[in-house]
Amino acid sequence: MAETIQIQVNGEARACRADATVGDLLRDLAIKTERVAVELNLEILDRKDFDGRSLHAGDRLEILSFIGGGAPMGSHVRERGFVHAE
């Protein structure tokens, strides 16, 4: 059994392998990397670096994509927004 570390993904605690990269995590989550943005400890990552960036205990990862929206739907959007969810 490989050693695991605790990280935070989209605001939720999650365990992952100690030697995992961002790319590994995305594959584990079955997230296609096209049209996805990844922020690691507030640093926006280049897509080509996903496989080169290893994860460390306590890392905070945000994985974002596009959803329907053209106009904000009032205050509840603000509550849902990841910036405010913390």
Place this chain on the structure above:
Amino acid sequence: MQNDPLIIAGREFTSRLWVGTGKYKDFAETKKAIEASGADVVTVAVRRVNITDRSKENLLDYLDPKKYIILPNTAGCYNVEDALRYARLARAAGVSDLIKLEVLGDERTLFPDTAGLIEAARILVKEGFIVLPYTNDDPIVAQKLVDVGCPAVMPLAAPIGSGLGIRNPYNLKIIMEMIKVPIIVDAGVGTASDAAFAMELGADAVLMNTAIAGAKDPIAMAEAMKYGVYAGRLAYKAGRIPRKLYATASSPIEGML
């Protein structure tokens, strides 16, 4: 009206109706409404991916990126820092350098924080973004947005989602006369005549979401909006007659008995 493209920052847009993708019943309805609207620009928001339920479909699976220009927005951002963060994430997600910039000032009205908007626009333009700012119907602010490098300005007709229509046609008209870049009226239209009115005033395009998505029949309303924008554009180019207080007969007097 063939050959009447809208050009912003060297990009050519064929439709003068741009649509948002929020508030629809499901993605199938979103897709049908967008098709009926004839829009080639669709706005999308940037949000966390649902990592617990991966079965959820993605909106972009329904929208062919070859067919539509995806315009990410910073909807829901109430300060400069958040707006910059979302804009950069949107670009990192890999669609384009286009961003519909929103920096909101108040949750009840969703009016823009125009000071924050100008500041955020200045920074993003320097970073190479094509910034399309959602702003108030204030000609001075519109000019400042152009001064910091915005290649188009998007003043509101009325509060987002209100359906009140063009509340201040005179300010919008001043913006259209003063500002030398394309003007896209964004937010507040309720029905097709509002869209036509915006175009008759001289708007280069109209962007809407709720007026279509919130209609009883969104797909029919999308089509109505297409014709509203089209009719308004034609009327603007045709040049309307001046308003007069008294009648002018259309039929000649000569030849009457």
